Amino acid sequence: MEKDPNNILDEVTQGEYKYGFYTDIEMETAPKGLSEDTIRFISAKKNEPEWLLEYRLNAYRKWLGMTEPTWAHLHHSPINYQDIIYYAAPKKKKELASLDEVDPELIETFNKLGISLEEQKRLTGVAVDAVIDSVSVKTTFSETLEKQGIIFCSFSEAVQKVPELVKQYLGTVVPPDDNYFAALNSAVFSDGSFCYIPKGVRCPIELSTYFRINAANTGQFERTLIIGDEGSYVSYMEGCTAPMRDENQLHAAIVEIIALKDAEVKYSTVQNWYPGNKLGEGGIYNFVTKRGICKGNNSKISWTQVETGSAITWKYPSVVLMGDHSVGEFYSVAVTNNYQQADTGSKMIHLGKNTKSTIISKGISAGYSNNSYRGLVKMTKRAENARNFSQCDSLLLGDKCGAHTFPYIKTENKTSIVEHEATTSKISDDQLFYCNQRGISTESAIGLIVNGYAREVLKQLPMEFAVEAQKLLSISLEGSVG
């Protein structure tokens, strides 16, 4: 009863990372460091065509001339790019025909995460392309999808199977020299997912990928390319957890989405990379470039993200609204605790007429963390009658954390409308007392209030993902794990 409320918050917000285990699997790795040789090694390992090697080398040369961005509200020790292993793959025994042939340790890992492929496949009807480190281990449901002409496979596989599609779209949304980390990824990306929905096809199931960093000192450079052809629809989910590490790990992924005329792509992600320990040691550096282009008229791209992990998050899922009447959406919950830092938000670039975008961002900061929203809404001259609505809310737990908002708005025409709302709030003592008085512990009360606060975003997630995300939010802030 006499407890200092700040202490209570400290106690309940100092949760240890639940998924801190490490799987011992033999790795085949590239030598440490980055050079043209490293890139040739990766490309050769993956048996890539010449044009892709050139693409990588070109990106690498551009990267050499670039400098790390410093504009974000983030602080970290310098990254030694020569001290990173750029390629690691579980050693292949032979071609895998069924789940029984998957390394039992991998299966065990998935079981610990509660996402066993077997269960996923049987119970939820979700096709899973599970990525452990860099090579896709198993792709399920591809047969069902193939019948509809849907291609859902690892990126490397797509390079072999449908090189012309990859070549046509790779780098068209995020060019190799887009930014420092995009250039790095374009040079050394190891694997990721590829998804193509043909004309007029509504993908019957949620496509889902679980990413997981698993080797010490291995940078993770995922590359994802999603193409929604005319009139198609797909809902794509990506979730990840990573094992406990002492050293910082660099993660620089790229996701590109292309929505052609009348297509709709919904991309949902729950990101839970290892955030470092209570003292801010270790944890993933997550520098991600995610961008979609609504290329055709009446197309729609929707990003939903729940970010609870990483020591550092640098991520701005964006939409270029090129087609007339196209729609871009961004729904985000970002939680930072202990010494985590997040600088995240969205960019909505309106090029087409009557385009519409929505940004709903909910930041939650606890401990000594810093949580920033950074967003750009741009209405170009051509974007007549374009509309944007942005809402950026911050919730603070305790008095040692920080919340910041950096909204940028650029309008070049008079017919467009941009609305921006922002709030900052705290969980009040009155709310906690009210919950306590009903028998709800402070820990549960914070979980309840935070989930309520984030509901607007969580309800955008596919059902099974929403449940997982709710649990994750509570776990990230509570520390009481079962």
Add this chain to the structure above:
Amino acid sequence: MLSIKNLRVSIEGKEILKGINLEVRPGEVHAIMGPNGTGKSTLAAVIAGRDIFEVEEGEIVFNGKNLLEMPVEDRASEGIFLSFQYPVEIPGVSITNFMRTAVNEQRKYHGLDPMPANEFLAKMEEKKRMLDIHAKLANRSVNEGFSGGEKKKNEIFQLAMLEPTLAILDETDSGLDIDALKVVANGVNKLRRPDNAFLVITHYQRLLEYIVPDIVHVLFDGRIVRSGGKELAMELEEKGYEWIRSEA
């Protein structure tokens, strides 16, 4: 059931309760009346365990247990319920979710498994019917955008769901029109049982026409200056608080 002895409470060095003595037995309804600022709400908050108050002296024993040593949530699970004068909003949390969490946390305290979902929903339905509460209320966020009357009805609904042994109604009648007041009072009357008790805190005698108390206490300047039967409330209504003031 509830035994308060020589309770002295202060906030920021200022003494508010100056030696309260109160005995509540099962089946009783006690009313605590008094002018504004005499410590009525403070007494309610201290029983519930609000930590902004400093208990300087005295004891509160509830069913043989020392309440002052218990955290707020344990007191609730032991059977203390406070109907708030100003219930707070909890955006995005549905009443259903809020109540399920509360019910299950209290069950956990008593070593019971969570209530099965269908049983819980049936209980919600039963209580809503009993209190004549609109079905949609349960899907709305806790108190968010509620009118004054809706907030108080929601408090009584929670009271019905949690089935406490001692319910404290803190100025439940404030801001209510006569119809809402009747709904709230009827609800409370339906919830009265030989094994539970109510502590009704009110400024006006009006509520006590509907919830008839067994004992009325008059709280003035941090002390209970007078106790009596329900006729004391009538007397107060007639003579006004000036009467007490002049006597005290």
